[in-house]
Amino acid sequence: MTAQCERQCKSTVLYDAGGWFVLGMIYFYGPVFGVLIDYLWNYLVLSLALRFQQISIAGKRKSIYTVIITAVGLLIGWLYYKLTWGSLVIGSLRVPAIFESPGLNPALEVSTIVIPMVLVGAVNYLASRFYLHLESRRALVVGSAMAVFTAPWLIVAFVLLRS
Numbered sequence: 001m002t003a004q005c006e007r008q009c010k011s012t013v014l015y016d017a018g019g020w021f022v023l024g025m026i027y028f029y030g031p032v033f034g035v036l037i038d039y040l041w042n043y044l045v046l047s048l049a050l051r052f053q054q055i056s057i058a059g060k061r062k063s064i065y066t067v068i069i070t071a072v073g074l075l076i077g078w079l080y081y082k083l084t085w086g087s088l089v090i091g092s093l094r095v096p097a098i099f100e101s102p103g104l105n106p107a108l109e110v111s112t113i114v115i116p117m118v119l120v121g122a123v124n125y126l127a128s129r130f131y132l133h134l135e136s137r138r139a140l141v142v143g144s145a146m147a148v149f150t151a152p153w154l155i156v157a158f159v160l161l162r163s
Contacts (some may be wrong), residue, residue, distance in 0.1 A: 040068045044148055049145040053138050065131055069146070072123050077152040080116045084109070085159055103163030113156055121147030 043066045082088040088095040125143030
């Protein structure tokens with residue numbers, strides 16, 4: 001019985017090496033796929049908000065807008081996470097997190113999503129107003145839609161469900 005176990009325990013199966021390859025791909029390319037999915041989600045929400053208002057914008061202009069908004073949104077999401085649950089360290093400046101540990105006060109932690117929602121909405125309002133040249137009311141609709149549907153809700157969900 002021990003000889004059989006030794007043969008099975010020492011053997012290397014081909015899928016073991018493949019599993020490490022897949023894990024490496026996820027580790028190194030996971031953020032790239034995450035940014036791509038974020039870009040596509042932003043593009044979809046923008047397209048639907050414009051279609052809802054019966055506004056036609058060229059695809060290239062929407063794509064550039066979405067690249068800008070995705071970059072700014074990633075910065076807002078990163079700062080939100082660092083200031084809420086992590087600790088922001090830039091050079092010698094250290095800003096402690098609002099909450100010492102995730103999940104201590106879930107209702108209050110969820111309510112902090114309002115801050116990045118306002119920031120995302122304001123950035124989208126300004127970008128759609130001045131880059132897409134929309135009227136103020138129409139830019140407000142785009143900014144509101146983007147604020148609600150592209151706010152960093154997943155960050156809140158992952159942090160609170162993980163705690």
